[in-house]
Amino acid sequence: MATIETRGLKKYFGEVRAVDGVDLSSKEGEFLVLLGPSGCGKTTLLRMIAGLEQPTAGEVLIGGQVVNELPPRARQIAMVFQSYALYPHMSLFDNIAFPLKAQGGMTKQARKEKVEWAASILGIEKLLGRKPRQISGGERQRVALARALVREPTLFLLDEPLSNLDAKLRASARDELKRLQRRIGITTIYVTHDQVEAMGMGDRIAVMYQGKVRQIGTPQEIYHESGDVFVATFLGSPGINLMERDDCLVGFRPEHFLPKEVVEVQDNLTTFSFRVTRVEHLGADRLAYGVVSGAAGDIEIVAKLPSTVTVPIAAGQSYDFVVQKQHLRFFDKTTGVRTEPKHF
Amino acid sequence: MQEAAADNVQGRARFRHLADRKGFLGMLFLLPAVVYIVILVGVPFFLAIAFSLSDVTVGDTSLDFVGLDNFRSIIKTSQFQRALINSFLFVIVAQVLIIVLATTLAQVLSQDFRGKWLARFLIILPWAAPISLGTIGWLWLLDSKFSPIDWVLQTVGLLGPGTLLGPGNHMNFLGREGLAMASVIMVQVWRMLPLSAVILLAGLSSIPQDILDQAAVDGAGFWRTLFRIKLPLILPIMSIVLLFGMIFTFGDMVVVYLLTRGGPIYYTQVLPTWAFFKGIEGGALAEGAAIALFLFPVLLAVAILVLRASRRMEVT
Amino acid sequence: MARLKRLRRRGFIYGAVAFFCLFAALPFLWMLITVFKQDRDLYRTGNNPFLYNLPPTLDHLRLLFFDTNYTTFLWNSLFIGVLVVVITLIIAIPAAYSLARLTGRWGERAGITTFLVYLVPPTLLFIPLFRVVVSLGLNNTIWSLVLVYPTFTIPFCTWLLHGFFKSIPKDLEEAAMVDGYSRLMAFLKVVMPLSLSGIIAVVVFTFALTLHEFIYAMTFVSASAQRTVSVGVPTELIRGDVFYWQSLMAGAVIVAIPVAIVYSFFLDRLVAGFTMGAVKG
Numbered sequence: 001m002a003t004i005e006t007r008g009l010k011k012y013f014g015e016v017r018a019v020d021g022v023d024l025s026s027k028e029g030e031f032l033v034l035l036g037p038s039g040c041g042k043t044t045l046l047r048m049i050a051g052l053e054q055p056t057a058g059e060v061l062i063g064g065q066v067v068n069e070l071p072p073r074a075r076q077i078a079m080v081f082q083s084y085a086l087y088p089h090m091s092l093f094d095n096i097a098f099p100l101k102a103q104g105g106m107t108k109q110a111r112k113e114k115v116e117w118a119a120s121i122l123g124i125e126k127l128l129g130r131k132p133r134q135i136s137g138g139e140r141q142r143v144a145l146a147r148a149l150v151r152e153p154t155l156f157l158l159d160e161p162l163s164n165l166d167a168k169l170r171a172s173a174r175d176e177l178k179r180l181q182r183r184i185g186i187t188t189i190y191v192t193h194d195q196v197e198a199m200g201m202g203d204r205i206a207v208m209y210q211g212k213v214r215q216i217g218t219p220q221e222i223y224h225e226s227g228d229v230f231v232a233t234f235l236g237s238p239g240i241n242l243m244e245r246d247d248c249l250v251g252f253r254p255e256h257f258l259p260k261e262v263v264e265v266q267d268n269l270t271t272f273s274f275r276v277t278r279v280e281h282l283g284a285d286r287l288a289y290g291v292v293s294g295a296a297g298d299i300e301i302v303a304k305l306p307s308t309v310t311v312p313i314a315a316g317q318s319y320d321f322v323v324q325k326q327h328l329r330f331f332d333k334t335t336g337v338r339t340e341p342k343h344f
Numbered sequence: 345m346q347e348a349a350a351d352n353v354q355g356r357a358r359f360r361h362l363a364d365r366k367g368f369l370g371m372l373f374l375l376p377a378v379v380y381i382v383i384l385v386g387v388p389f390f391l392a393i394a395f396s397l398s399d400v401t402v403g404d405t406s407l408d409f410v411g412l413d414n415f416r417s418i419i420k421t422s423q424f425q426r427a428l429i430n431s432f433l434f435v436i437v438a439q440v441l442i443i444v445l446a447t448t449l450a451q452v453l454s455q456d457f458r459g460k461w462l463a464r465f466l467i468i469l470p471w472a473a474p475i476s477l478g479t480i481g482w483l484w485l486l487d488s489k490f491s492p493i494d495w496v497l498q499t500v501g502l503l504g505p506g507t508l509l510g511p512g513n514h515m516n517f518l519g520r521e522g523l524a525m526a527s528v529i530m531v532q533v534w535r536m537l538p539l540s541a542v543i544l545l546a547g548l549s550s551i552p553q554d555i556l557d558q559a560a561v562d563g564a565g566f567w568r569t570l571f572r573i574k575l576p577l578i579l580p581i582m583s584i585v586l587l588f589g590m591i592f593t594f595g596d597m598v599v600v601y602l603l604t605r606g607g608p609i610y611y612t613q614v615l616p617t618w619a620f621f622k623g624i625e626g627g628a629l630a631e632g633a634a635i636a637l638f639l640f641p642v643l644l645a646v647a648i649l650v651l652r653a654s655r656r657m658e659v660t
Numbered sequence: 661m662a663r664l665k666r667l668r669r670r671g672f673i674y675g676a677v678a679f680f681c682l683f684a685a686l687p688f689l690w691m692l693i694t695v696f697k698q699d700r701d702l703y704r705t706g707n708n709p710f711l712y713n714l715p716p717t718l719d720h721l722r723l724l725f726f727d728t729n730y731t732t733f734l735w736n737s738l739f740i741g742v743l744v745v746v747i748t749l750i751i752a753i754p755a756a757y758s759l760a761r762l763t764g765r766w767g768e769r770a771g772i773t774t775f776l777v778y779l780v781p782p783t784l785l786f787i788p789l790f791r792v793v794v795s796l797g798l799n800n801t802i803w804s805l806v807l808v809y810p811t812f813t814i815p816f817c818t819w820l821l822h823g824f825f826k827s828i829p830k831d832l833e834e835a836a837m838v839d840g841y842s843r844l845m846a847f848l849k850v851v852m853p854l855s856l857s858g859i860i861a862v863v864v865f866t867f868a869l870t871l872h873e874f875i876y877a878m879t880f881v882s883a884s885a886q887r888t889v890s891v892g893v894p895t896e897l898i899r900g901d902v903f904y905w906q907s908l909m910a911g912a913v914i915v916a917i918p919v920a921i922v923y924s925f926f927l928d929r930l931v932a933g934f935t936m937g938a939v940k941g
Contacts, residue, residue, distance in 0.1 A: 452680070
């Protein structure tokens with residue numbers, strides 16, 4: 001298995017800086033997610049790693065070797081596109097066999113065995129005679145994965161492979177994909193804009209915005225110890241609550257904003273007077289939308305109460321809500337970077 | 345929208361009703377076209393059959409039935425056999441060349457290069473110009489005495505006494521049996537190449553970029569991608585271009601008429617030109633019609649193939 | 661290594677482009693040069709045909725415009741073209757709309773039949789049509805062509821236009837009908853304006869079709885003053901055995917180049933129409 005590294009990687013399309021200096025380094029066998037909103041450069045970055053785009057500057061290293069001058073087929077990578085890109089005029093068997101044929105050096109029998117091996121891992125052995133238009137979305141995804149596996153690549157690149165599946169299928173597909181990767185142990189770079197996918201699957205996540213990597217870390221790290229305002233607001237649903245205080249921004253997550261009476265440890269708390277405007281009952285949680293009065297005026301805040309918290313909350317009422325001081329996060333107002341806790 | 349409220353509501357409502365009715369409007373809209381076609385294509389078609397079975401000429405306008413005499417007398421002539429073979433030769437060789445060249449050209453045009461707009465302009469010139477006028481240019485370029493092509497060949501030493509294409513100083517493109525046919529085919533290819541290439545280019549552009557990227561990642565090089573991915577995916581549109589081209593070329597007479605008049609003697613004669621010479625210039629309308637009718641079965645067969653091919657257009 | 665490969669590839673592409681451009685444009689480029697060549701320069705086999713060995717002259721252009729019926733030819737072609745386009749549009753637009761929207765099963769069959777008609781070659785029909793034209797007394801007039809040209813322009817236009825109409829979402833018309841328009845008015849007020857660019861492209865190419873047409877023009881009209889450019893130029897400028905080459909070339913180039921320029925603008929639309937019309941929904 002290979003490691004992938006980028007050094008100062010840039011891609012400019014005229015004036016547009018799609019990727020603006022990315023230094024990335026993956027570990028062997030890791031599932032690395034590139035997460036960010038559309039336009040952040042994650043797909044361009046992936047395509048440069050694949051060799052489908054030429055970098056404007058910087059280097060791409062696979063397994064320690066600079067591969068900038070190598071075409072995609074020489075990089076020993078496999079890629080799955082959002083559309084799955086199955087060859088519509090070929091049977092599924094031929095689709096999966098295609099990379100083997102292109103590579104050459106195998107007998108027809110050897111190819112057949114390889115295709116059947118890949119198909120059995122994905123559970124699609126019975127479908128091999130069909131054509132792409134005759135199978136479902138979930139099955140197409142598996143064919144694309146089988147085709148990717150069949151060459152036993154050292155690097156796996158996936159570009160939002162789950163977005164074309166319907167919601168119910170997505171969850172089980174996520175699980176299968178992660179288990180597959182674990183089983184085969186192949187270094188994987190996975191691009192998505194969906195944070196649930198990213199958090200659920202990634203060993204580490206690189207959060208990207210405007211062509212740069214804002215933070216790279218485990219799901220825990222980027223969620224709880226967000227490096228800047230962008231990462232903090234991008235992750236979490238509903239988003240982090242932010243308030244201005246002096247020259248910095250103070251943030252706390254909705255799940256840490258609780259009624260005073262519920263919190264066991266009663267010291268090291270910051271108290272707010274919370275005027276509730278609306279409550280949503282989502283089943284497993286309650287979301288309370290409301291307003292907190294601060295120095296800069298009224299600020300809209302969201303509280304996320306698990307169903308285990310049964311304190312009655314009604315719209316139009318005011319309550320005392322608290323946040324534990326350890327859950328407060330401080331960010332510089334101008335740069336957005338995380339700073340040391342200040343007195344609150 | 346409030347006009348409806350006013351006077352004569354009942355009459356208005358009725359008219360509105362007619363202008364709304366799907367079936368009625370459909371037929372009304374289609375009618376003029378159908379009528380026009382039936383009268384000016386359908387009727388002449390049957391007239392052609394009638395003529396071929398009669399002895400009508402420009403002078404004698406009475407339609408006396410003579411059965412299959414015209415057909416019998418035509419088949420016996422060596423000119424007929426030559427014209428028939430030439431027609432097929434002309435069509436098949438020209439179309440094969442067109443498909444190969446047009447695919448290459450389409451592939452080239454799908455790349456980015458500087459001056460593309462100029463290249464496009466030059467490449468569609470043969471199609472944009474009226475064919476009779478473009479052929480005139482070739483008439484001189486292939487002239488037996490003054491051909492500039494001859495001049496170039498002479499200058500580089502390929503033509504003239506003691507050379508590869510010698511010993512004469514002129515190739516006489518339009519006067520020698522084999523060369524004349526080749527020249528006629530070449531001009532037909534020249535005129536049909538632009539449109540075919542443009543249509544194939546559209547076909548190539550419709551291949552999703554994802555598929556091509558995937559092929560690149562999967563390890564396919566230029567040739568493998570071309571033959572295993574691109575060509576199979578544009579096959580439906582290619583077969584339409586091919587079949588349309590065949591139909592068109594089979595019935596066409598302009599290039600042969602202007603370049604060689606069917607000559608030398610009748611070595612480049614094709615069925616349509618022969619029909620023209622016999623029927624219009626010669627005045628023997630019945631024989632001309634009979635000759636032209638030989639075109640029909642072939643055209644019908646190809647037309648059926650076109651329909652089948654267009655049904656297979658949905659691959660993805 | 662990869663750079664070399666890229667250079668080689670570039671070289672190959674430019675080479676291929678040059679080859680095709682040369683092949684396509686050679687007759688026209690060369691015709692353009694020849695127009696201004698003096699006779700003594702042209703009819704010398706030793707002279708380099710691509711250079712002006714003697715100074716260029718406008719004599720042949722003068723001959724073309726003042727001594728021949730060229731301007732008449734141009735006018736005839738224009739006149740016929742405009743009339744035929746108008747007739748065709750009047751008949752083909754409704755027919756195309758009908759095929760695209762209003763008819764079901766039998767409409768599809770009507771569509772196929774129209775398209776099949778287009779495939780019947782003029783060289784099959786021209787003999788009976790010649791007799792029809794003679795008996796109508798239209799022989800040797802441009803009206804014979806005005807009458808007959810729609811037989812191939814109508815199927816062509818109908819086929820192209822029905823593809824364009826089909827690509828306009830039904831929702832728009834249905835919204836108009838809910839808003840109070842009849843189907844007919846919805847067609848005029850919604851579909852037509854949206855298809856305008858497609859219609860313009862079709863007009864351009866239909867006009868070109870009439871301009872190019874040779875077989876019928878050759879058959880029905882022999883009087884010089886009634887001829888079109890397509891037939892007049894090849895026949896008139898050959899008096900006996902003498903070819904007035906330079907004027908011939910001029911006559912050809914004057915028509916070819918503007919048409920090519922106009923074509924370049926509308927090419928994309930036309931191809932879209934071809935492919936849309938071919939892939940039946």
